[in-house]
Amino acid sequence: MEFTREIYWNVGGSALTLVPMYLLSFLAIGIMAWGFWRRIKVYRQGGELTRTDNLRERVISLLKNMLLQTRVMRVRGAGTAHGLFFWGFAILFIGTCLILLQADITDPIFGIQFLKGNFYKVFSLSLDIAGLVAMLMLLGLLVRRYLVRPRGLETSWENAFMHGLLLLILFSGFVLEGARMAVTELGTPLAIWSPVGLVFAHGLKGLGESTLLNLHLYLWWVHFALALLFIVSIPFTKLRHLFTTPANSLLAYRGPMGKMSTLNLEDESAERFGAATVKDLTWKDIFDADACTQCKRCQDRCPAHVTDKPLSPMKVVNQVGEVAFAGGEANLIDTVSRDALWSCTTCRACEDICPASIEHLRKILDMRRNLVLMEGEFPGEEVMAAMENTEVNGNPLGMPFAARGDWAQDLGIRTLAEDADVDILFFVGCYASFDKRNQNVARSFVKLCQQAGVRVGILGKEEKCCGEPMRKLGNEYLYQTLAAENIALMEGYGVKKIVSTCPHCFNTLAKDYQDLGLNVEVEHSTVFLQKLLEAGRLKLSSRDFECTYHDSCYLSRHNEILDPPRQLLKAAGARIVEMERCGMENFCCGAGGGRILAEENLGSRISQHRVEMASQTGAPVLISNCPFCLTMFEDGVKGAELEGDLKPLDIAEILAERL
The missing domain is CATH 1.20.950 (Fumarate Reductase Cytochrome B subunit)
Incomplete structure (x- = not known):
């Protein structure tokens, strides 16, 4: 047949x-x-x-x-x-x-x-x-x-x-x-x-x-x-x-991951800045709601949602769609709620895991911009104080300009005002400049560079906050003011390369400052040190130790820098016991999105949740690569009563001990 x-x-x-x-x-x-x-x-x-x-x-x-x-x-x-x-x-x-x-x-x-x-x-x-x-x-x-x-x-x-x-x-x-x-x-x-x-x-x-x-x-x-x-x-x-x-895969954002759009604050035709209604968003933000399959992966990965805060990235996306299809007149911020908007740490876990290529952060950050620029609202009085400190002193901690370079007095490095002929500008950042715990990280990084024969310069009292926490909290005006002053300063000194130990500073200088005219190579310290190690310029004495390593969100999901820190740790003799959430799937420390400046009053503490994950590995040391993470982990260890069982350290401190 x-x-x-x-x-x-x-x-x-x-x-x-x-x-x-x-x-x-x-x-x-x-x-x-x-x-x-x-x-x-x-x-x-x-x-x-x-x-x-x-x-x-x-x-x-x-x-x-x-x-x-x-x-x-x-x-x-x-x-x-x-x-x-x-x-x-x-x-x-x-x-x-x-x-x-x-x-x-x-x-x-x-x-x-x-x-x-x-x-x-x-x-x-x-x-x-x-x-x-x-x-x-x-x-x-x-x-x-x-x-x-x-x-x-x-x-x-x-x-x-x-x-x-x-x-x-x-x-x-x-x-x-x-x-x-x-x-x-x-x-x-x-x-x-x-x-x-x-x-x-x-x-x-x-x-x-x-x-x-x-x-x-x-x-x-x-x-x-x-x-x-x-x-x-x-x-x-x-x-x-x-x-x-x-279709959303076809329409997805193809620029640098996590880069924010830069507002033209001098646009006299603009009726308002940020987003209060769907008309203030783009057509793609509304389309995202139709692309969402409501699989809740973003919600499951969101550190704010996991720690019982009123934020669900999935709901935010769909609430935008609901308002749009109901006529678009309702106020987005009232619909989503202020508590939900301020809970976001901008860790990008939602966007990274989303099978529909949805862009959650832009919607949240644009609504934050509207709250700050148009309504003058902040998540708390402590954030308002940090903004005022930054306007007056160039840093959210309220420390004087003159003290910004005190941490480096005995290291033999000069400011660019004294000698601009250097290999790299070390953009120190606010926490490494003023916070005693993070000052040791800055000192360790300088010692590593000096051992490798790298001429390091700093801006000292001329450096100001990069503006990243202010921008993520919606204060675009303050961010652009700080950025313009930093850029003019660096261009005036003819800076050719910038290195920062802070992933937030690195991400902002490398991506966001480009919109404002900065055209200088920027690297995170772990990438810079790993290159020195490969070139044979950085000599380390390997000593065996066990640790677990935390990928900061702004180094991993925002920049896909995963291997260099691990290579440095292994060169130092580390046996890394990975946490359940690591690499591109890591769990946030809770400091991103400007949350480092805000009190965490809702739900449980994200930092405590993370240090408990680290504790479950059995490793005695928790390594990070970010001053925000280190600060949060110091508090998290105390909150979880893990002192003596888990010690937070920065990767630069580990390496400096092995020179």
Whole structure:
């Protein structure tokens, strides 16, 4: 026998079947297109934003994330099930397209039939397995959503509708196949190439041929109607993410990670700065809400949410969408809540793990900007005091300008005002300049450079805060004032290279200052020291010790600097016991987003949560690479009553001990 089958078996391929089938199909596609057009008009409430640069890179990202499900599959369990379901459903879709191609184009027009022979056997087997995998994964996801119910997983009627519709489509497809096979293929060699359909055929064969023919005919139209319902419902339910989520890979931000947009504060035509309504955001911010699958990965990774603060990145994104689709008049800040906005540490855990390439931080930071620049609101009086200290003294700690370089008095280094002929400018930062605990880090870094023969210069009393904490808390004006003064100073001295031990200073100078005219190479101290080590200029005496290492958010997720610090520690003799959350998946210390300046009054302390993770490794030393992290860990160790069991140190201190 020939290995093939009649496409429109028992239904008929005449005009009586094909004309209504295609008319209804085109109608369904038209309704779907109309539904999306209505949503596009809502997106346009937001401001302009260009996302067509680097088109080749964007298309590659789209194909990679859609076809390979790379971002979805990063999380095992639900991510794996979703990926397998997608591939199963995609194969079924391709199979349906091949059937239509032969039945309605190649066969009637050119007399070409390709669904036969060995190709048909592979085709039939592939579709059966794909359908089975899709149905099993869908059942698994259904059990997870309705029976297991992970904490924080929200469920609506849309979820039930999607699960039910997809299961009906898959199940009715197998019943259709079983009814056809029970009449035409049972007992033939072809039947084994449709193993799932064969099971259904054996279950239906007792109905008799007449009943099977009627069952097949009526169910064929039911199955077709379910497929049309699926198409029609896409823009009106969460099924829209079939299009919007892949599209977001195409539209994703391609600039430096974590870089903030720079406001033109001299724009006299601007009615307000920051975002109070959806019209103050961009169209992409509204589109993000449609791309969100509400998988809650961002929420699970958010250190604020995990420590019982009122912030859910997932809810913020969807609240923007809700306001936009309700007319866009509601106040975003009131909708999201001030406590939620001020709780963010800007760690980028939400954006890094998001399978839909959603940009959470810009929305939060733009709303913070509006609170500060337009309303004069801050998260607390202590933050207001830090802002005033920075305006008066150039640092949030309120220390005098003249004392900024006192930590280096006996190290034999000069300020650029005394001698600008140096290899690097060490941008010290506020905490390393004034906080006694962090002054030891600055001294250690200078000793390492001196041993390697690097001429180090500092700005001393001329240096001011880089402005990063102020900017992340919404005070763009103060940030730009500080940045302009620092840039003018560094350009005046002809600085060629800047190194900082603070990831926040490094990130700001390397990325954000570029918008204001700084064009100087900037490196974090761990990268700089690792290069000296590789070049043989930095000599270390290795001594074995055990530690756990904390990746600061602004070095890891904001800049993907993971290996250099670990290489330095291993050169110093470290045996690193990694925490459960490490690398790109690390857990924040709680100081980012300007939170270093604010009291933590809601929920439990993020720093304490992190030091408890470190304690669970059994390592006696917790190594960080950031003055904010070190400060938070000193407090966290005390709060968790781990003094004597866990000692926080900076990587520079470890290395300096081994010179």
